[in-house]
Amino acid sequence: MDTTSTIADLRADHRAAAGVATAATSATSASNAGAGGLRIAPLSAQGALPLVVKPDGGTDWRGQFHAMAAIAAEQLPRVGGVLFRGFHFDDDTAFRAFASAFGHPLLSYEFGSTPRSQVREGVYTSTEYPAHQVIPLHNEQSYTLQWPMKIWFHCVQPSESGGETPIADSRLVYQRLDPAIRERFAQRRLMYVRNYGNGLDLSWQRAFNTEDRAQVERFCRAQRIEFEWKPDGELRTRQLCQAVARHPVTGEMVWFNQAHLFHVSNLAPHVRETLLDVVGSVDELPRNVVYGDGAPLEDDALASIRATLDQCTVRFPWQQGDVLMLDNMLAAHGRGTFTGARRVIVAMAEPAPPGLG
Known part of the structure; x- marks a missing residue:
């Protein structure tokens, strides 16, 4: 055929x-x-x-x-x-x-x-x-x-x-979340920080499907992603993104982010401690997320978000x-x-x- x-x-x-x-x-x-x-x-x-x-x-x-x-x-x-x-x-x-x-x-x-x-x-x-x-x-x-x-x-x-x-x-998740958490995340937005490679996460070559640094840089500029080539040749990116979004067809608001996934609290405590020992600081974690102004997310807010997601599953x-x-x-x-x-x-x-x- x-x-x-x-x-x-x-x-x-x-x-x-x-x-x-x-x-x-x-x-x-x-x-x-x-x-x-x-x-x-x-x-x-x-x-x-x-x-x-x-x-x-x-x-x-x-x-x-x-x-x-x-x-x-x-x-x-x-x-x-x-x-x-x-x-x-x-x-x-x-x-x-x-x-x-x-x-x-x-x-x-x-x-x-x-x-x-x-x-x-x-x-x-x-x-x-x-x-x-x-x-x-x-x-x-x-x-x-x-x-x-x-x-x-x-x-x-x-x-x-x-x-x-x-x-x-995701509409139900948005509706069931603590309104104070929902509004705070929506207003302050989220900054995702990623450090690629070093055997701890995806290499930048795999994440961007290229071996060409210039191609990575073009992609980042087009997508409003801050990028930094570190002295060891690895890549760090930062991107300011939404915490909530409005659906273009229905007009409804949805909870739309991966804060609970990217945040270091998603790791088991012993894994988190070991990883921080290896990389030396939160800034060097393979992935993390903070508020758009750089302030850390609250662990109790993330726990509440995870509980709401579980309730809606x-x-x-x-x-x-x-x-x-x-x-x-x-x-x-x-x-x-x-x-x-x-x-x-x-x-x-x-x-x-x-x-x-």
Whole structure:
């Protein structure tokens, strides 16, 4: 099959479907059969996130993409995430074709903060952290000023146990946070500080996908990232970013940052102490975050933020073949610990318009 032609045809279908809205795709009446012979229902009675879409007949996604895209176009702004379950994806190429068919070129992983490997153009492994480590909830690349609006996760192989990709409604997180913390973070904003390499974190070459210092500098200037080449040849960056943001489609405010991930308090106490002994000072940590004016974040505020994220978390076990599509501003994601082999791949698309933070 000509993959390029297939993607072009499916994109044309998606453009035609973009304005489709049917009562059958309402999350509140989602127990009914949806458009195009699809079955639609919330994952659980406790909330609308994620909305589950299943085939009501054949499992070939290509023949049903028009209806799948119409559901996503209507429901993503409402619920934040759609789980396509029970469809057949032949291989990584089919997943790439599916994500591409929504109409936006897939993005490369620039200025990344975690290790990933490219599977093929626009498709990456999920974060390659050891199985015993939890990855807390976060919105993809909310530690910078440019992020993808859409993100897809495809479960090629579920783990023997654990390994969920927990999610949370970022609007709900914003609403449930202590108002004093929320307003303080929003007003003072956040400064992310990163020291690359030295065997402690991603090298600058891997984070920026280049060996060329000049290319790194051009990227940093374009993205309003302060940069400094240290005497040992390594790189330090600082960037002032949002703590909250307004969604460009719904107009709703969302909690949108990675303060709880970047802050040194995210590390276990013994790891934190050892790391500080190695690097010598907080300024030399592989990653850290402070208020925009340089003042340190309060540990109790971060503990409150983490508790709120936990309260908003939705978990479900992966099934082989699942594809989870998220609006990256409306829904945060993470990863649980797991045993056994696990393979989840990721694609991202649609750069956010500027000025949302």
